[in-house]
Structures are given as C-alpha cells and as structure tokens.
Amino acid sequence: MIRFENITKQNSHRILFFEASAALNRGEKIGLVGPNGAGKTTLFRMIAGEEAPDEGQVSIEKQVSVGYFNQDVGEMAGRSAVAEVMDGAGPVSTVAAELAQLEAAMCDPEQADAMDAIIERYGEVQARFEELGGYELEGRAREVLAGLSFSQEMMDTDVGALSGGWKMRVALGRILLMRPDAMLLDEPSNHLDLESLIWLEGFLKGYDGALLMTSHDREFMNRIVTKIIEIDGGSLTSYSGDYEFYERQRALNEKQQQAQFERQQAMLAKEVKFIERFKARASHAAQVQSRVKKLDKIERVEPPMRRHVVAFDFATPPRSGEDVAVLRNAHKAYGGRIIYEGLDFTIRRKERWCVMGVNGAGKSTLLKLVAGVSEPDSGTVTVGASVKMGYFSQHAMERLDGAMTVFESLESAFPQANQGSLRALAGCFGFSGDDVEKKCRFLSGGEKARLVMAIMLFNPPNFLVLDEPTNHLDLDTKEMLIKALAAYEGTMLFVSHDRHFLAALSNRVLELTPEGIHQYSGGYTEYVARTGHEAPGLHS
Missing domain, CATH: 3.40.50.300 (P-loop containing nucleotide triphosphate hydrolases)
Structure with a gap:
C-alpha cells in the first residue's frame, strides 16, 4: 500500500535514513518508534x-x-x-x-x-x-x-x-x-x-x-x-x-549481538596474536599468510547501538510531619460554577495520590489549592510541619527566562552547585553536549518540561504536586522519571493521563465525579479492578 524503497535522507549534516526500506500494508496498525530527532516526523x-x-x-x-x-x-x-x-x-x-x-x-x-x-x-x-x-x-x-x-x-x-x-x-x-x-x-x-x-x-x-x-x-x-x-x-x-x-525483542537482539561481537573479538585477538608471534619465522610463513587472508575476508560484527538513557537518583528529601496537607470544609467556585462544596481531604506522609476526574471536575483546581496558587472561597487548606513543596504545572514552563540557556537556568537555580553535578543533572533529563547551550526560548514543549522537572528535583522537596508531568515527555525520559519517582521517599499528589505512570506510582486514588468525591486506598491498578473502569464515567 505504502512502501519505502532504499530511501536516503539527509537533514542538514545529519543522515536520517540510509538505503532504508519498509512497508505499510492494508489493515496494518504500526507504531513508529525511535529516539528524538531520529526522523519520525520526516518519514x-x-x-x-x-x-x-x-x-x-x-x-x-x-x-x-x-x-x-x-x-x-x-x-x-x-x-x-x-x-x-x-x-x-x-x-x-x-x-x-x-x-x-x-x-x-x-x-x-x-x-x-x-x-x-x-x-x-x-x-x-x-x-x-x-x-x-x-x-x-x-x-x-x-x-x-x-x-x-x-x-x-x-x-x-x-x-x-x-x-x-x-x-x-x-x-x-x-x-x-x-x-x-x-x-x-x-x-x-x-x-x-x-x-x-x-x-x-x-x-x-x-x-x-x-x-x-x-x-x-x-x-x-x-x-x-x-x-x-x-x-x-x-x-x-x-x-x-x-x-x-518490541522492547523485549530489541533487548534480546542486543544481547545476542553483543555476545556475537565478543566472540568475534576474542577470535580476532587470538588470530592477531598468532600472526604477531610467528610472522618473523620462515617456517610459519604459509600459515601466517593464510591467517592474514582469512582476517581480511571476515565480515566484522558491530557492537549493538545502545540508547544512552541516564538514570536520575534522588537525594533523600528531608522528612516531613505525618499530615502533609489538610483541606477542611473547602469551597471553591468560578462564577456560578461550583467546583468544591465542603471538601475534606487529608494527605499523609508517603501517600501518593492520583486525582481522577473528567474535564472540568476540578483536578487542577485541587492541585492549585494545595500548592497555594489559589485560595479557597471558604474553609481552610493547611500545609503540614516541615513540608517542602515542589509544584509542577504547564504554567511553570512559561516562567523560564527565554534569554537564558539551559545551563544558565540550572546555574541560576543552584548557584552553590558545582558544574559537574549540574551537567550530570542536565544529562539525566536529556540535555547532553551542546544541548545545554540552547536558549530557553528555542526549547520545545518537551524540553521545557524536562528543564523545569530537573530544576524541581535536583534538591528534592518532600512533597511533589504534579499537574500532567508527562505531557510532551518522550518514552525514554518518561521511563527514567517513573523509575526515579518510584524510588522517591516523599509524598505525591498528581494528575496524569498516562496509565503506565498512574499504575507505577500511585498508592491512593481520589475520584472526582458529579455524584460525589470518592477516596480509594490502593493505587490505580486496584482502582480499575474495583470500579471496572479506567476513568470516571467510562465503563469497560
């Protein structure tokens, strides 16, 4: 139906495709994958x-x-x-x-x-x-x-x-x-x-x-x-x-290719050692020549190309009090639209609440109330003792200084940190080599999200409030973030539409529905098993 036949494509100085072939046949449903900049959109x-x-x-x-x-x-x-x-x-x-x-x-x-x-x-x-x-x-x-x-x-x-x-x-x-x-x-x-x-x-x-x-x-x-x-x-x-x-098969292919590469390298080293040892002896001249010819004919196995994803390790955040955030009889409305009417909700240390609800249910409003960005019309929102909060929202990305580079942004946020640790931080969040010299005004949505996340997590808070943190993040960065947050010892309140993220990180669910607000102990996976649906109002 659609065929790519030996396509070669160069973008500036970068070769995206070299004699590449593939096909999309009738009725096939294909996922196109590859690192950022590999050429997916070009295809x-x-x-x-x-x-x-x-x-x-x-x-x-x-x-x-x-x-x-x-x-x-x-x-x-x-x-x-x-x-x-x-x-x-x-x-x-x-x-x-x-x-x-x-x-x-x-x-x-x-x-x-x-x-x-x-x-x-x-x-x-x-x-x-x-x-x-x-x-x-x-x-x-x-x-x-x-x-x-x-x-x-x-x-x-x-x-x-x-x-x-x-x-x-x-x-x-x-x-x-x-x-x-x-x-x-x-x-x-x-x-x-x-x-x-x-x-x-x-x-x-x-x-x-x-x-x-x-x-x-x-x-x-x-x-x-x-x-x-x-x-x-x-x-x-x-x-x-x-x-x-694909992930399993790719890992298996890499393992097999690495083993094949190592076996060939060992064989080549042995042959080279023989040639070096006996090349000066006339009695072994024929054998040496035979082995030199054999080496010239061998098709070399390349080592597997590994995607370099740097792991991010959290420093241990300071311990907070047991009650991290408490909402008592909180009311919130926008004009005539009532969002919350007498909400009581307590977040305790080490709880990881994911907030579920349809558009307009008040997910982001709840996060803003807890983060202190918005005030309740009546009632109270109290943040507990020794709580150091980190709040991520799409709005946070707009506050980056467009004139600064990625590295200058990190230096400005952490003037006491040494350059090596800041470069390591940048690398964890996908900024390697010349990427750190990019001006913030030229960053994509995903790059801005990664930079804001890096600044927030370097000196970690003990309470993370995250509004759609995975928007724009590629699969590798998202996986790195999930692994890092899984090892995080603090408390979390978050909204996400990524089910892998929800299942991997939540241990509590707050469901906002027109009929009322429901709290579930157990994470997203248990919520789906208990309610029979993956999101409020959608039955599977």
Whole structure:
C-alpha cells in the first residue's frame, strides 16, 4: 500500500535514513518508534508528499487516500468546531460547500433569471450529497468531537476562540471523520485527557484502514499496534508485535549481538596474536599468510547501538510531619460554577495520590489549592510541619527566562552547585553536549518540561504536586522519571493521563465525579479492578 524503497535522507549534516526500506500494508496498525530527532516526523512528511527522499522512493498505491495529523495545526478561525471537522471529510465536504452556495443562490433575488439552472444543479448536488452519506456527516462529526471531550456548546463555538490544545483535537477530529485508507498520526495522544484517550483507543481499534502512528504513551501504543517500525542509525527495522514485545525483542537482539561481537573479538585477538608471534619465522610463513587472508575476508560484527538513557537518583528529601496537607470544609467556585462544596481531604506522609476526574471536575483546581496558587472561597487548606513543596504545572514552563540557556537556568537555580553535578543533572533529563547551550526560548514543549522537572528535583522537596508531568515527555525520559519517582521517599499528589505512570506510582486514588468525591486506598491498578473502569464515567 505504502512502501519505502532504499530511501536516503539527509537533514542538514545529519543522515536520517540510509538505503532504508519498509512497508505499510492494508489493515496494518504500526507504531513508529525511535529516539528524538531520529526522523519520525520526516518519514510522515515524505508519505504526505511534503518532503522527498534524497535517494530511493516512497510509493503509494493509486486511489489510496492518506490522512495526516501532526502537531502543527496552523491557523483556525471563522468556523465552528463542527464545521471545521466536517470540512476534512474528503469529497463529501466539497459537495457540502457547493450545496451551501446553491442554497444561498436560491435566496438571492439577483440570480432569479438563472433559478431554473440553479434548482436543477441543486437537485444533482443534493443526490450526490445523499449518496456520500452527507446527511449523517454532522451527526458523525459531533460524535467524534464528543469522543474528544467537546461539549455541545464548544462544538458550535468559533475554533479561533479555542486554546491550542483544543484546536489540536479539532485537527485530529478532521482526520478521524475522514476515515482515509491510510492514517498517519504523529503524537495523537498529546493534549488528550484520559477519557478522550480511551475513546480514541476504541475508535482506532475499530478503524479498518492502515495506521502508522507515534506516541509517547506506551499503554496507548500497546493496545492498538500489532507491528513496530524502529528508526535507528539510519535504518528501518520491523518487529511483529506490540510495543512491549518490541522492547523485549530489541533487548534480546542486543544481547545476542553483543555476545556475537565478543566472540568475534576474542577470535580476532587470538588470530592477531598468532600472526604477531610467528610472522618473523620462515617456517610459519604459509600459515601466517593464510591467517592474514582469512582476517581480511571476515565480515566484522558491530557492537549493538545502545540508547544512552541516564538514570536520575534522588537525594533523600528531608522528612516531613505525618499530615502533609489538610483541606477542611473547602469551597471553591468560578462564577456560578461550583467546583468544591465542603471538601475534606487529608494527605499523609508517603501517600501518593492520583486525582481522577473528567474535564472540568476540578483536578487542577485541587492541585492549585494545595500548592497555594489559589485560595479557597471558604474553609481552610493547611500545609503540614516541615513540608517542602515542589509544584509542577504547564504554567511553570512559561516562567523560564527565554534569554537564558539551559545551563544558565540550572546555574541560576543552584548557584552553590558545582558544574559537574549540574551537567550530570542536565544529562539525566536529556540535555547532553551542546544541548545545554540552547536558549530557553528555542526549547520545545518537551524540553521545557524536562528543564523545569530537573530544576524541581535536583534538591528534592518532600512533597511533589504534579499537574500532567508527562505531557510532551518522550518514552525514554518518561521511563527514567517513573523509575526515579518510584524510588522517591516523599509524598505525591498528581494528575496524569498516562496509565503506565498512574499504575507505577500511585498508592491512593481520589475520584472526582458529579455524584460525589470518592477516596480509594490502593493505587490505580486496584482502582480499575474495583470500579471496572479506567476513568470516571467510562465503563469497560
């Protein structure tokens, strides 16, 4: 259906692909993986025709429709969200546009002379519109937007009034409604809450076209893909199976390659030793020559290319008192919208609370109240004795000084620390080599998140309040962070839409629902087992 045949592609001085080949066949659901900068987005752009390989070719079968979703949604304004989504539905949206023009023409007195022709054309276009399922289109568009957590009111709102994250969902909705033969999704799980993510998972499982996607959410990837294509070192390698199978297979391949490399190195060392020892003896000349020729012919085994992910070790945080944060009879409303009415909630030392709830349930509001960023309208929020808090939110990323480099930001936060320890810290969070000299204004969302996290965790607080800490983080950094936080000895209160993160780190669940607030002892995995759903209001 779509084939990459011996493609070579260079980006500036960096070779992304060298004589690489792979294929996307009908009905396949493939996860595209590789380190940051390996060329995943470039591969998508080559299929979409936005870039061309330097050598080789990308071939797409005739009549195959391709839908491409990426993070760059461009300008959107002047139409409602539902109209914007319907506009991406392929041929039917063109017919719908003509239908709207003809309806306007029929109401225009100045076109009275041409009315017979307009009415005749209207009949033809209307028949075509019906044939293409046009009258069901708006219903389907609203169904997709509802799955992506839009309220009816938001669906009819001008897209220009929506935030970047919601515009991203509109752009994703366009591709989903289109249902092309091949769908290319570059990080569709970014900006989605857990409910939307689970809905999208179900949608993509039921989608019968070919799918090629990247995602920093391993659980999402695991449940959808049945094949992995890995980009590494300029080549494309296919693995049949989900992401977990790929990880195991890759580790096994590395182990086998390392063993093969070591065996060959031992054999080569032995041969070289023989040649060195007997090269001066005429009696062994023939044997020496034979071994030299043998060495020249041997195909050398390369050692496996290992991805270098630096582990981050927490310093032990100071011990806090037993009651870390206490909310008593807390009320909070925004205008006429009541978020909390008489909330009582206590966080004790070493508890790790994950907060669950649909959009607007008050997850971020709770974190802001505990962090002291927001005040309750009435009632009290008390932070306990000896509590040193670290609060991470998307807003924290905006407070970075754009004129400073990554390293200057670290130095400014920790003027007493030595350069070696700051460079080690930067390395743990994915800033190696020249990356530390990048100005903050040029950092991506993921890089900003990593830098803020590094600053917060270097001299660790004993109470972490984290609002979507894994947004924008790649799989390797996320895994490093999970391992680091699993060993963390402090207390945590967090919101996340990443189920792997939730399951690995929580030991308590606070569920916010319209019917009330529920507290569960045991972490996210126990919560799912006990309630029968992965998120409030979604039944499995």
